[in-house]
Amino acid sequence: MPKPAVGIKRVARAKTRGGAIEPVPLTLTVNGKAYSITVEPRLLLVELLREQLDLTGTHVGCDTTYCGACTVLMNGKTVKSCTVFAVQAEGAEIMTVEGLAKNGELTAIQQAFGESYGLQCGYCTPGLMMCTYQLLSSNPQPNDSQIRKAIAGNTCRCTGYQNIFKAIELAALKARGA
Amino acid sequence: MFPPAFNYHRAKSLKEAASMLAQAGQEAKLLAGGQSLIPLMKLRFASPKHLVDLNFIPRLSYIKKYKDELHFGALTRHSEIENSATAAAVPILHDCAAGIADVQIRNRGTLGGSLAEADPSGDWAVVLSTLETSLSCVGQKGERRIPLHDFITDAYTTVLAPDEVVREISVKIPPQGSGGAYLAFKRAAPVYPTASVAVQVTLEGDVCQEVAIRMGCVGLTPIRASQAEGVLRGASLGEKAIEIAAEAARSEADPQPDMRGSAEYKRMLVGVLMKRATYAAVRRARGERVDVSHLYA
Known part of the structure; x- marks a missing residue:
């Protein structure tokens, strides 16, 4: 069994009916950093990120594949990390909200959310910013309906979405250098 | 929420997946996109003892035009169909692919998984049964092609044998007019x-x-x-x-x-x-x- 990397707090253990569960070795990259660890198969990606890698920027909202607070990028595509087993991220590149800023410098998306008041309590914000990241990566100049569609899987209970919408428009402008 | 514990098997080929299924017996389930299965497991509506992961099988995700048919690998994600110029030849496929759930779920959920789950509220089976659709399925005994109208027999029930896996979905392109x-x-x-x-x-x-x-x-x-x-x-x-x-x-x-x-x-x-x-x-x-x-x- 490979030795757990530094910072790995625990490997949850469980039994199924009729026998112990075989832990699974897992190698993945999170925000550019490589990890080689051992996990229980039922461990969800979001729990790996939060509980074992101490990346608590990714939030657990509904835990039912609805709210999108746990959205991260897996090989460049947004996924709800409460609905992906960590073992499925074998060999994958994961990017969380912690991976947005470079050298302490906020990116256009983060600046835009701040400047447009695109958040109140901030719980949904990491997921929304990751969705914005995927949207702008494939479509630097999204129109109204494309923005709405891009964040349809993210629930915000504070803002009423209008300022989030403005934040994404502003992020697109900033990213284009306009 | 933690899903119930299970043993994880990563299949490297469809043949291996079929033999893993056969070996694990009735308490095994296939893991494709997982966007229905994982929520069902969290709610304890499903508690499989073994999961056979199809996501690491190479060449199981593709969209190809062959003569008057479109061929989809079973692991093709909804978002891949949504953004495919090849699939756009049949606009009803885009209607479905672009509207299932949200971006994140479409990035993970698969066509083969949607059909094989046979949820009464699923989208794909409704759309594809207005077209001539068939599924190529691989089991230990070999491969067979099943028309979609024979494939789903009841809610959450298909004719798939316990060791069978969907390999490909073929859809006939409708004629002009x-x-x-x-x-x-x-x-x-x-x-x-x-x-x-x-x-x-x-x-x-x-x-x-x-x-x-x-x-x-x-x-x-x-x-x-x-x-x-x-x-x-x-x-x-x-x-x-x-x-x-x-x-x-x-x-x-x-x-x-x-x-x-x-x-x-x-x-x-x-x-x-x-x-x-x-x-x-x-x-x-x-x-x-x-x-x-x-x-x-």
């Missing part, structure tokens, strides 16, 4: 629809030569609106014929009341969706470009 549209109504983006209707019409002038209508979420499997088809077949597709057909479709639906709405409400809804989908299908059959998408609040 044919058009289809899919409309689903849902309460919010990430949820299953409350009702859905897929319509495929083939016109000659204004007269409907051939028509296929399937309704989703209003029965245990996609329901064929045979009477509504009978009204439209051979008729000139005007407002009156479509209204009579919608009335027939409403009576053919067999909805169950649940948290998405009463049976009566779903029956009303399915009639409205059928009319709108038929209008869109007719316009497409005439060569018009029409954008159709899931409706939600």
Whole structure:
């Protein structure tokens, strides 16, 4: 069994009916950093990120594949990390909200959310910013309906979405250098 | 929420997946996109002892045109179909792929998984059963091709043997003069629809030569609106014929009341969706470009 990397707090253990569960070795990259660890198969990606890698920027909202607070990028595509087993991220590149800023410098998306008041309590914000990241990566100049569609899987209970919408428009402008 | 514990098996080929299934027996499940299975496991509606992961099998995700058919690898994600120029040749496929749940779920969920799960509220089975669709399935004994109309036998039930895995989905491209549209109504983006209707019409002038209508979420499997088809077949597709057909479709639906709405409400809804989908299908059959998408609040 490979030795757990530094910072790995625990490997949850469980039994199924009729026998112990075989832990699974897992190698993945999170925000550019490589990890080689051992996990229980039922461990969800979001729990790996939060509980074992101490990346608590990714939030657990509904835990039912609805709210999108746990959205991260897996090989460049947004996924709800409460609905992906960590073992499925074998060999994958994961990017969380912690991976947005470079050298302490906020990116256009983060600046835009701040400047447009695109958040109140901030719980949904990491997921929304990751969705914005995927949207702008494939479509630097999204129109109204494309923005709405891009964040349809993210629930915000504070803002009423209008300022989030403005934040994404502003992020697109900033990213284009306009 | 932690799903119940299970043993994890990563298949490297379909053959290996089939033998892993055979070895693990009835308590094994396949893991494709996991967007239905993982939530079901968290709620303890499913507690498989073994999961066989298909995601690491190479060459199981593709969209190819071969003669007059489109071929989809079973692991093709909804978003890949949504963004595929090849699949765009059949607009009803885009209607469905672009509207299932939300971006994140479409990035993970797979076509093969959706069909094999056979959820009564699933989108793909409704759409693909208006077209000539078949599934190539691999088991330990070899491969067989199953027409979609024989594939799903009941809610969450297919003819797949315990050791069988869907490899490929083949869809016949409809002929010139044919058009289809899919409309689903849902309460919010990430949820299953409350009702859905897929319509495929083939016109000659204004007269409907051939028509296929399937309704989703209003029965245990996609329901064929045979009477509504009978009204439209051979008729000139005007407002009156479509209204009579919608009335027939409403009576053919067999909805169950649940948290998405009463049976009566779903029956009303399915009639409205059928009319709108038929209008869109007719316009497409005439060569018009029409954008159709899931409706939600």
